[in-house]
Amino acid sequence: MEKTREKMVRLLEERAVFGILGLRLSSGHPIPYLFDNPVSLKDWVVDETNRYPLTKILVQISKKHPNEVIGIVVRGCEERSLIELFKNHQLDSEKVKPIGIVCSEALGKRCRCDRPYPSQAEEGEMAKPTEDLSDIAEVESLPEEERFQYWMKKFGMCIKCYGCRNVCPACFCPTCTLEDPSLIKPGGMPPEIPLFHLHKAFHMADRCIDCGLCEAVCPMGIPVRKLYRKVRKSVKDLFHYIPGEDKDLKGPLEFLGDGTYELPETGR
Amino acid sequence: MCSGRVSPHFILKAFQEGADGVFVAGCHIGSCHYGKGNYITAKRVAVIKDLLGFIGISPKRLRLEWIATSESNKFANAVSDFTREITQLGPSSLRKASPERKAGKTMEPIASQP
Numbered sequence: 001m002e003k004t005r006e007k008m009v010r011l012l013e014e015r016a017v018f019g020i021l022g023l024r025l026s027s028g029h030p031i032p033y034l035f036d037n038p039v040s041l042k043d044w045v046v047d048e049t050n051r052y053p054l055t056k057i058l059v060q061i062s063k064k065h066p067n068e069v070i071g072i073v074v075r076g077c078e079e080r081s082l083i084e085l086f087k088n089h090q091l092d093s094e095k096v097k098p099i100g101i102v103c104s105e106a107l108g109k110r111c112r113c114d115r116p117y118p119s120q121a122e123e124g125e126m127a128k129p130t131e132d133l134s135d136i137a138e139v140e141s142l143p144e145e146e147r148f149q150y151w152m153k154k155f156g157m158c159i160k161c162y163g164c165r166n167v168c169p170a171c172f173c174p175t176c177t178l179e180d181p182s183l184i185k186p187g188g189m190p191p192e193i194p195l196f197h198l199h200k201a202f203h204m205a206d207r208c209i210d211c212g213l214c215e216a217v218c219p220m221g222i223p224v225r226k227l228y229r230k231v232r233k234s235v236k237d238l239f240h241y242i243p244g245e246d247k248d249l250k251g252p253l254e255f256l257g258d259g260t261y262e263l264p265e266t267g268r
Numbered sequence: 269m270c271s272g273r274v275s276p277h278f279i280l281k282a283f284q285e286g287a288d289g290v291f292v293a294g295c296h297i298g299s300c301h302y303g304k305g306n307y308i309t310a311k312r313v314a315v316i317k318d319l320l321g322f323i324g325i326s327p328k329r330l331r332l333e334w335i336a337t338s339e340s341n342k343f344a345n346a347v348s349d350f351t352r353e354i355t356q357l358g359p360s361s362l363r364k365a366s367p368e369r370k371a372g373k374t375m376e377p378i379a380s381q382p
């Protein structure tokens with residue numbers, strides 16, 4: 001990743017950016033860090049096992065420094081999340097300088113990622129996309145009643161830590177449905193299931209960029225990504241829309257419609 | 269109330285509270301009182317049906333019909349038909365999962381009433 005590092009050094013030397021958000025090796029652990037001088041970049045690392053919601057951290061930093069251009073090292077999924085954040089006015093695309101890095105073939109496979117590379121990268125080869133929806137198909141192959149039991153068992157483990165929401169780059173609302181007492185009864189564990197998870201799943205439908213952080217962070221191992229991958233697929237099948245692809249295209253569930261999105265068949 | 273005001277969360281909440289079926293009726297596409305309110309209804313319901321099916325609640329339990337205010341017969345027929353279908357499907361798995369739930373008594377089909 002030396003070419004990328006050189007580029008980052010150049011950006012900081014030229015003062016083209018205020019800082020660059022990336023991972024820094026600290027006592028053997030890669031942690032998110034805002035590199036603000038070229039010398040500090042010697043500790044910059046690329047890590048394929050530890051993941052952080054970098055773009056979410058960027059939102060916090062740019063709120064503090066709204067007038068500065070900030071660089072950020074992004075993988076394919078993180079770039080998609082940037083696009084969603086631009087679209088939803090959480091970040092200003094003119095104030096963000098993405099520096100792309102590609103994922104290894106192994107990582108792409110492990111994540112079952114359909115685009116394990118950003119639109120631009122200094123070096124490295126693009127890994128082959130993985131089109132693997134077997135996780136969804138597996139659930140769908142179960143008879144209805146078993147499917148219901150499968151999910152109720154999984155959802156029943158929820159400890160309502162809000163980890164999946166807090167880590168999600170597509171979750172940024174100042175008020176959250178999941179904490180609305182008129183929609184979700186406060187207190188109690190597990191929360192109202194499956195309602196709790198369905199509320200979030202609906203919101204994910206035209207926003208989920210399939211980074212999988214939600215599932216990685218869940219302390220109870222609930223396969224929430226599967227649920228979000230399903231709604232993401234629904235939106236793709238119904239409206240031919242893929243979140244995180246085009247920053248000028250609105251999500252079909254965000255607005256009434258202007259006829260450019262095909263209306264699905266109604267009735268039964 | 270405009271069908272566009274029917275938040276997806278209301279629909280999901282109804283199922284959680286023990287409803288065996290949810291019927292959403294709106295003005296026909298193209299004759300929305302507010303222009304395009306029903307566009308979003310159509311999109312939402314399609315996604316929720318998929319989501320319900322995926323977690324094991326029959327998507328048949330959610331129905332969307334376009335019914336104008338003047339189409340009282342269509343409304344009555346649609347509701348009867350839907351009620352019949354839900355009666356056939358029986359109580360939803362969600363209600364079976366917690367029988368103590370107060371809401372969600374299965375309604376008798378309108379046709380069987382005197």
